[in-house]
Amino acid sequence: MQIPVKLKEKLGAGMQENMPLAPYTTYKLGGPARYFFSANTAEEIKRAVEVAKELNLPIFILGGGSNILINDDGFKGLVIKTENKQLEISGKVIKAGAGIFLGLAVLHAWQNNLSGLEWAIGVPGTIGGAVRGNAGAFGASISDNVISVHALKITGKQAEVITLTKEQCGFDYRESIFKKDNDLIILSAELKLNSGAGAEIKKQMLEFINKRCSGHPKFPSAGCSFKNVMVTDEIREKIKAINQEGEQKIKMGKIGAGWFIDQAGLKGYKIGGAQVSEEHANFIVKVDDAARAEHVVMLISYVKQQVRDKFGVQLQEEVQYVGF
Ligand SMILES: Cc1cc2nc3c(=O)[nH]c(=O)nc-3n(C[C@H](O)[C@H](O)[C@H](O)COP(=O)(O)OP(=O)(O)OC[C@H]3O[C@@H](n4cnc5c(N)ncnc54)[C@H](O)[C@@H]3O)c2cc1C
Numbered sequence: 001m002q003i004p005v006k007l008k009e010k011l012g013a014g015m016q017e018n019m020p021l022a023p024y025t026t027y028k029l030g031g032p033a034r035y036f037f038s039a040n041t042a043e044e045i046k047r048a049v050e051v052a053k054e055l056n057l058p059i060f061i062l063g064g065g066s067n068i069l070i071n072d073d074g075f076k077g078l079v080i081k082t083e084n085k086q087l088e089i090s091g092k093v094i095k096a097g098a099g100i101f102l103g104l105a106v107l108h109a110w111q112n113n114l115s116g117l118e119w120a121i122g123v124p125g126t127i128g129g130a131v132r133g134n135a136g137a138f139g140a141s142i143s144d145n146v147i148s149v150h151a152l153k154i155t156g157k158q159a160e161v162i163t164l165t166k167e168q169c170g171f172d173y174r175e176s177i178f179k180k181d182n183d184l185i186i187l188s189a190e191l192k193l194n195s196g197a198g199a200e201i202k203k204q205m206l207e208f209i210n211k212r213c214s215g216h217p218k219f220p221s222a223g224c225s226f227k228n229v230m231v232t233d234e235i236r237e238k239i240k241a242i243n244q245e246g247e248q249k250i251k252m253g254k255i256g257a258g259w260f261i262d263q264a265g266l267k268g269y270k271i272g273g274a275q276v277s278e279e280h281a282n283f284i285v286k287v288d289d290a291a292r293a294e295h296v297v298m299l300i301s302y303v304k305q306q307v308r309d310k311f312g313v314q315l316q317e318e319v320q321y322v323g324f
Pocket residue numbers: 026060061062063064065066067068082098122123124125126127128129130131132133134135136137178184185186187216221222223224320
């Protein structure tokens with residue numbers, strides 16, 4: 001049976017072909033999905049995964065599209081957009097579907113006088129994307145809150161629902177087991193919070209929002225392009241050799257990748273319509289409509305090469321490539 005026919009049979013009219021993906025991303029770049037399905041429930045995610053496996057179609061799970069760069073030629077398989085947005089609060093625990101926006105979960109927490117997610121206000125994307133990448137800001141990260149994660153485990157052509165404890169999620173700085181194992185798809189997460197006072201939570205959130213507004217570029221991007229750099233003794237010596245004041249930039253054993261990019265004189269450097277942000281060197285931004293994903297890829301590669309050649313420091317992408 002033809003692939004589109006089989007997909008329509010299993011997924012219904014909601015399955016779409018040649019769907020432009022750029023509008024689903026914060027970069028506003030990249031080509032279409034050959035097949036696209038918005039899954040409103042965990043069951044629909046499972047069904048979509050199983051039919052894709054049966055048809056040997058590559059799968060891409062799309063959350064809020066805020067940490068990805070999609071190839072200009074698009075994605076040749078089935079994109080499953082997580083739209084399972086249920087949210088339940090029980091005491092100090094929030095159970096959130098993978099497809100709900102993190103910011104919305106933060107607001108629900110505030111409305112229920114629950115504290116512990118304030119740092120996440122202004123972080124775009126979904127709970128699923130945040131758990132996969134262990135999103136964080138201002139010294140906190142989602143792994144601080146996670147109690148357990150419900151996930152789909154794909155084995156061959158089958159998918160079963162499993163529950164992972166926080167320990168089994170293998171969280172680390174911007175890392176988790178979900179990043180290492182593409183056969184795991186996050187369906188929902190249970191997050192632990194603390195009792196708090198609404199006014200205090202609001203004050204904290206406003207402070208974080210203000211910090212974001214003052215430091216983040218206004219052009220489209222996928223957030224920080226590179227992970228912050230762990231400061232080993234060797235890296236510390238390199239930092240001192242580059243600039244004595246650099247040591248002051250080390251926070252919690254890490255230094256922003258943007259510091260090296262800035263020291264390499266790359267702020268404002270442009271390839272096509274992609275530019276190293278003038279405001280924040282770790283953001284590679286789309287500065288005009290002629291920008292293509294390939295410009296971003298070339299610029300990322302150039303930045304890595306320059307920082308490596310000048311300082312002997314290897315930067316690692318935080319942004320995820322799709323369809324490359
Ligand atoms: C302006 C701006 C500011 C940002 N600030 C921060 C910040 O302060 N801290 C931070 O950590 N990040 C930040 N980011 C990056 C981004 O918002 C986070 O990484 C976010 O958690 C990504 O979630 P998403 O739903 O958009 O994921 P997507 O971009 O849709 O996907 C990212 C990856 O996660 C996978 N994925 C998504 N959902 C699931 C799922 N349910 N199961 C399995 N895999 C899944 C995708 O397949 C993809 O590989 C920022 C981005 C922007 C544009």
